[in-house]
Amino acid sequence: MHILEVQNLCKEFGSAKVLKGIDFNQEEGQVVSIIGSSGSGKTTLLRCITGLETADSGKITVGGHVTFDAAEKKKPSKAERRENQLCTGLVFQSFNLFPQYTVRKNVTLAKELLVREECKAKKRSRQETKAALAEIDESAEKIIASVGLSDKLENYPCELSGGQQQRVAIARALILSPKILCFDEPTSALDPEITGEVLAVIRKLAGEGRTMLIVTHEMGFAREVSNEVIFMHDGVIAERGTPVQVFDDPQNARLREFLSATLRA
Amino acid sequence: MTFTQVTTDLLNGFYENLLIFFVTLLGAIPFGLIITFGSMSRFKPVKWLVKTFIWIIRGTPLMLQLFAVLYVPGLVFGIPMQSRMTAALIAFIINYAAYFSEIFRGGIESIPKGQYEAGQVLGMTKTQVFFKVVLLQVIKRIVPPMGNEIITLVKDTSLARVIAIAELIMAAERYAGRGYIWPLFYTGAFFLIFNGLLSLLFHFIEKKLDYYKG
Numbered sequence: 172m173h174i175l176e177v178q179n180l181c182k183e184f185g186s187a188k189v190l191k192g193i194d195f196n197q198e199e200g201q202v203v204s205i206i207g208s209s210g211s212g213k214t215t216l217l218r219c220i221t222g223l224e225t226a227d228s229g230k231i232t233v234g235g236h237v238t239f240d241a242a243e244k245k246k247p248s249k250a251e252r253r254e255n256q257l258c259t260g261l262v263f264q265s266f267n268l269f270p271q272y273t274v275r276k277n278v279t280l281a282k283e284l285l286v287r288e289e290c291k292a293k294k295r296s297r298q299e300t301k302a303a304l305a306e307i308d309e310s311a312e313k314i315i316a317s318v319g320l321s322d323k324l325e326n327y328p329c330e331l332s333g334g335q336q337q338r339v340a341i342a343r344a345l346i347l348s349p350k351i352l353c354f355d356e357p358t359s360a361l362d363p364e365i366t367g368e369v370l371a372v373i374r375k376l377a378g379e380g381r382t383m384l385i386v387t388h389e390m391g392f393a394r395e396v397s398n399e400v401i402f403m404h405d406g407v408i409a410e411r412g413t414p415v416q417v418f419d420d421p422q423n424a425r426l427r428e429f430l431s432a433t434l435r436a
Numbered sequence: 437m438t439f440t441q442v443t444t445d446l447l448n449g450f451y452e453n454l455l456i457f458f459v460t461l462l463g464a465i466p467f468g469l470i471i472t473f474g475s476m477s478r479f480k481p482v483k484w485l486v487k488t489f490i491w492i493i494r495g496t497p498l499m500l501q502l503f504a505v506l507y508v509p510g511l512v513f514g515i516p517m518q519s520r521m522t523a524a525l526i527a528f529i530i531n532y533a534a535y536f537s538e539i540f541r542g543g544i545e546s547i548p549k550g551q552y553e554a555g556q557v558l559g560m561t562k563t564q565v566f567f568k569v570v571l572l573q574v575i576k577r578i579v580p581p582m583g584n585e586i587i588t589l590v591k592d593t594s595l596a597r598v599i600a601i602a603e604l605i606m607a608a609e610r611y612a613g614r615g616y617i618w619p620l621f622y623t624g625a626f627f628l629i630f631n632g633l634l635s636l637l638f639h640f641i642e643k644k645l646d647y648y649k650g
């Protein structure tokens with residue numbers, strides 16, 4: 172079974188057709204990279220998959236669970252929407268950490284709110300709730316350690332470098348254990364010399380078998396970490412294949428142009 | 437006529453200013469929030485109506501609004517205002533709510549879209565995003581402009597004398613009518629001291645919220 176199925180996804184902004192029928196599947200534990208020139212619709216695709224944007228037509232299935240279906244007229248309930256939301260995680264180009272909270276709180280906040288609600292709904296005792304919250308704290312510490320920021324637990328985002336902030340953002344997404352973790356150019360806002368620390372974290376996650384969907388301009392990284400590479404052009408998937416196929420033996424003329432342009436840069 | 441006597445008289449007047457000040461704050465903050473949500477409403481008629489309201493309130497003198505609230509209910513609807521103080525409080529609350537609402541709106545709109553989106557992709561509800569993510573950031577941003585506005589309010593309370601409320605400056609004017617000018621200038625001390633305390637308070641709040649940047 173595919174962990175992600177995207178079927179005939181279309182999206183327009185006004186009269187601009189940005190996605191013109193995207194179809195692809197992703198297998199569990201695989202890393203898929205999306206490359207393509209600026210304006211080809213990569214971010215829009217990721218935003219549709221993660222629920223930040225509503226596609227005009229098409230269907231998205233995550234782990235057998237339909238998270239979006241344009242043909243479905245009934246609006247999802249609040250609980251359903253949240254369930255759909257939690258199927259995917261997203262790491263933004265610009266981190267978007269919560270500035271008023273420490274690293275620890277940035278990572279625990281969403282999970283805490285979730286667990287508090289659950290405990291309330293199930294009428295758990297105060298002690299049980301406390302234990303559940305302590306558990307979150309513990310797992311947050313583990314996850315923060317895994318991105319190499321144990322010494323920054325009580326620091327605020329403004330006290331961190333860009334690379335460190337992005338690693339916190341990854342930890343924040345991981346604690347909710349999404350079925351697919353999406354990245355939108357996770358290193359584009361970083362100075363070249365610190366992209367490495369973020370890429371190292373993603374590489375490690377790939378090694379652990381995380382399912383990830385990564386929009387990136389780092390061709391070397393995409394080649395090394397991906398099981399599959401998707402090349403988008405003008406709102407469609409113009410080519411897809413293994414890194415070797417896409418980078419060494421590109422069939423599509425646009426892809427060839429794109430690759431030679433990025434190599435020259 | 438002793439200094440103590442003048443001070444007591446002026447303090448009695450200043451009590452009216454303080455009354456207007458505190459009641460206006462208490463009323464204008466929640467009312468201002470309602471106006472803010474109205475002015476940001478996606479339902480166009482509501483938004484348009486609220487924007488017109490803000491335009492009128494901010495575009496006309498508070499003095500005129502005081503007269504309007506005092507006289508219009510009696511002249512137009514046949515329900516005269518029960519007391520001048522009620523009229524003053526209503527006028528001040530409406531006026532300051534309009535100003536506050538614009539500060540609130542500016543604060544809310546200054547929060548980057550990414551903060552809401554980050555909350556959403558983490559599965560938070562809209563309410564949670566507002567209260568847990570956005571609110572404190574908004575408060576941090578509006579403390580300085582609210583401080584300015586609130587200090588202006590302290591001084592504006594003196595306008596209530598145009599509808600014959602015996603506030604601080606009116607109390608001093610009575611002395612001036614009898615040839616004693618100095619109590620008029622003495623009133624400045626009352627404003628200065630009270631606003632000084634408020635400035636300290638706002639400075640303290642700003643410092644409290646200074647633990648993070650952004």
Ligand SMILES: Nc1ncnc2c1ncn2[C@@H]1O[C@H](COP(=O)(O)OP(=O)(O)OP(=O)(O)O)[C@@H](O)[C@H]1O
Nearest residue numbers: 184185187189207208209210211212213214215216
């Ligand atoms: N909210 C929006 N409203 C209108 N147009 C939009 C919106 N979001 C994106 N677009 C347009 O859709 C097109 C695709 O944008 P998108 O951000 O998906 O491209 P991208 O492939 O991520 O590009 P980049 O590599 O520059 O990030 C662009 O032409 C953009 O101007």
Ligand SMILES: [Mg+2]
Nearest residue numbers: 213214215355
């Ligand atoms: Mg993009």
